[in-house]
Amino acid sequence: MALQSADIELRRERHFGNGKWARGEAALWGLALTCDDLDRAKDTLGGMLSDPKTAVQPGRRIATLRTRDLDISAPIVLLSPHLSG
Numbered sequence: 001m002a003l004q005s006a007d008i009e010l011r012r013e014r015h016f017g018n019g020k021w022a023r024g025e026a027a028l029w030g031l032a033l034t035c036d037d038l039d040r041a042k043d044t045l046g047g048m049l050s051d052p053k054t055a056v057q058p059g060r061r062i063a064t065l066r067t068r069d070l071d072i073s074a075p076i077v078l079l080s081p082h083l084s085g
Contacts, residue, residue: 030075038063038080049078059083 004010011032035041038052038061048066055062060083065076 028074030077032077032079034081035078036081038078041078055079057082
């Protein structure tokens with residue numbers, strides 16, 4: 001896969017419907033990027049980024065880039081780093 005060859009970690013795959021996608025055909029749902037400082041990202045990006053909030057993963061926060069306003073077709077979220085140890 002092209003993203004994996006660019007050292008982008010595949011974290012999850014989803015399969016929809018009963019064979020809707022032909023063999024070898026792929027679709028990108030979105031990107032989740034780790035961000036060391038979500039508050040600084042919000043200050044820098046302003047209204048292009050939602051306010052950071054508690055993520056589903058314990059100890060993490062999440063903010064959503066307003067991709068529709070930026071004419072980007074794939075959803076993009078910024079997540080604080082995983083808790084260590």
